Amino acid sequence: MQTLRWILASLHLIGLGVGFGACWLRAVRLQALAKGTGSLQAVLNADNWYGVATLLWIATGLWRAFGGVEKGSDYYLNSTAFLVKMALFIVVFALEWVPMVAFIGWRIQLKKQRLPDTRKAGLFATLTYLELFVFLLMVFAATATARGLWY
């Protein structure tokens, strides 16, 4: 159990590193695309890494919270810090919704060998920067959760 706990904690933090980096890269590349100097494929590559990291975050996070490997579900469901962290995660999801749907559309267009309409790249860059800011807040909520603050 200790080994599983250790591996899940490591993967969760690796997800944080990769996800934060990929999210930042996506924002920078979207900005470049909006200015006409970037490449659409570069944006989608960063988005792929961001997607993989998010899956790792969610899977390891849920396992740690509700799989009985850490402090147990009761602890987390009664922790205000944890609930704040989850609320912030929903904020990220809300910010991500429109770009996520647009990127799926862009990928479909590319597969059909059509040029996607990327005029909203600037807006998506702003939304992605906002997601980065919310991730920073989530780190404060996560470390508070682990230390029993706001319980």
Ligand code: HEM
């Ligand atoms: C569905 C999503 C997530 C769930 C369910 C979740 C759950 C958890 C749980 C249960 C822990 C262990 C806390 C403890 O030691 O008692 C943890 C630790 C942590 N999480 Fe998450 N997490 C999620 C997403 C994220 C995201 C997106 C970030 C970063 C922005 C993040 C950052 C952290 C950090 C930094 C720690 C380590 C805290 C420490 O040991 O000081 N988590 N998470």
